[in-house]
Amino acid sequence: MPVVNPGEYFVPPYIEDIPENKYGELVKIGRNIFVNTQVYGKRYVGNGLNCSHCHLSEGRKANAAPLWGAYGIYPMYRIKNREVVTFQERIQDCFKYSLDGIAPTVDSPEVEALTAYAHWLSTGVPVGIVLPGRGFTAVNRSRTPSTENGEIIYKTQCAMCHGEDGLGYKHEDGSPGYMFPPLWGPDSFNRAAGMNKVKTAAQFIKANMPLGKGFTLTDNEAADVAFYMWIQSRPYDPRRSLIINIFMPPPGGGG
Ligand code: HEC
Ligand code: HEC
Structure with missing residues (x-):
């Protein structure tokens, strides 16, 4: 065990x-x-x-x-x-x-x-204990996220896998789904997802992206590119009415 x-x-x-x-x-x-x-x-x-x-x-x-x-x-x-x-x-x-x-x-x-x-x-994991590595990682940004810098990071460090348009790449053999998943657009997570929170996305990105190069972006860079993702279009929050979704994109939640 x-x-x-x-x-x-x-x-x-x-x-x-x-x-x-x-x-x-x-x-x-x-x-x-x-x-x-x-x-x-x-x-x-x-x-x-x-x-x-x-x-x-x-x-x-x-x-x-x-x-x-x-x-x-x-x-x-x-x-x-x-x-x-x-x-x-x-x-x-x-x-x-x-x-x-x-x-x-x-x-x-x-x-x-x-x-x-x-x-x-979880075989062997004690009940009720928060283990190291649970969730993502801490991100402490020291300034407001910058869309301009987020776009530069996206284009230089993310677009080669997730696409210039952020819509990802499907499996080449025609099997369902993506080899490189979309980060926004209709096939992505919706506005109520945890990943739609800039903070949560920054924490995920910091620890895991670019794929295989986790912990190479600074906290500010992770937040910048997370913010750049957040301003793109994606499926609406199903908990809210369409009108509210159009005029007030909610900040997201944790699913
Ligand atoms: C778009 C990204 C995404 C996808 C796809 C996704 N999740 Fe999650 N999941 C998250 C995020 C973000 C969290 C919140 C993690 C946090 O707050 O630290 C989470 C949390 C969880 C948790 C709780 C983790 C914890 O430590 O409390 C479970 C369990 C979970 N997801 C299961 C699933 C299952 C099962 C699926 C597929 C049916 C799935 N997730 C698909 C992003 C995703
Ligand atoms: C070398 C290819 C590669 C690069 C570069 C890369 N990613 Fe990913 N990314 C992936 C793959 C593949 C997954 C899915 C995880 C898996 O299958 O292991 C993923 C998953 C994700 C996810 C969660 C799934 C989703 O579609 O929402 C986010 C968010 C993400 N990447 C953001 C980024 C950001 C931001 C960058 C640039 C800083 C980046 N990635 C760079 C390959 C890459």
């Missing part, structure tokens, strides 16, 4: 070690939904993203909101929901906002399988 060492990131179990039994079958289904939501979670998804486009390395990577950092700390109080939410309810929020879709019920096969996958990845 993996051990939690202070000062080190938790190491989740290896895929080869998924048990060959009914539980293991559910874990494998959950993993498929997580890495290829476009196919296995299709009926609840409204955009072009997979869970693993934001929760990197199949939900295993520290500082990319790993599933093992989340599973053991739910149920917890969330300001966004103004109530205590369970792990299953937290997943529903990412379907509604990050995937711009609809929430599967908490007892749906999809949520059950995703929960089993998170449970298995």
Whole structure:
């Protein structure tokens, strides 16, 4: 069983070690939904993203909101929901906002399988402990974000993968979804998603982007490019009326 060492990131179990039994079958289904939501979670998804486009390395990577950092700390109080939410309810929020879709019920096969996958990845994680690497990373900007600088960073460090137009690149073999996911536009997360908050996006970008070069941007640079993303168009906040969405784009929330 993996051990939690202070000062080190938790190491989740290896895929080869998924048990060959009914539980293991559910874990494998959950993993498929997580890495290829476009196919296995299709009926609840409204955009072009997979869970693993934001929760990197199949939900295993520290500082990319790993599933093992989340599973053991739910149920917890969330300001966004103004109530205590369970792990299953937290997943529903990412379907509604990050995937711009609809929430599967908490007892749906999809949520059950995703929960089993998170449970298995968290083998050996103590309950109720916030582990290092949970969520993203801290960002402390020292000035107002600059759109001009954000655009320069985008064009020089992001556009080669996410496209000059930010709309990403689909799989070349025609399979559903994106090889390089869109950062804005109709196939991206909606205005109510956590990633639509400049602060949250900056924290994600700082730790994880450019892909493979996490922690190379400064805090101000991460905030600048996050702000540049925020001013682009994307699906509206489904919790609000269309009129309010047109005139007052809300700042986002945490799903
Ligand atoms: C567009 C990016 C994006 C996508 C796609 C996405 N999420 Fe998330 N998810 C986030 C963000 C942002 C957070 C908030 C992390 C934070 O506040 O530190 C989050 C948080 C979570 C959490 C809670 C993490 C914690 O530490 O409390 C879970 C569980 C989760 N997502 C599951 C999923 C699942 C399952 C899917 C696919 C059905 C999914 N997410 C798709 C961006 C995304
Ligand atoms: C080398 C290619 C590459 C570069 C360069 C890159 N990204 Fe990404 N990015 C990806 C891939 C691929 C993913 C999906 C994660 C995965 O599949 O591992 C991703 C995911 C994301 C996501 C979350 C998913 C989404 O579509 O919203 C954001 C936000 C993001 N990148 C922002 C940026 C920003 C900002 C930069 C520039 C500072 C950048 N990326 C540079 C390849 C890249």
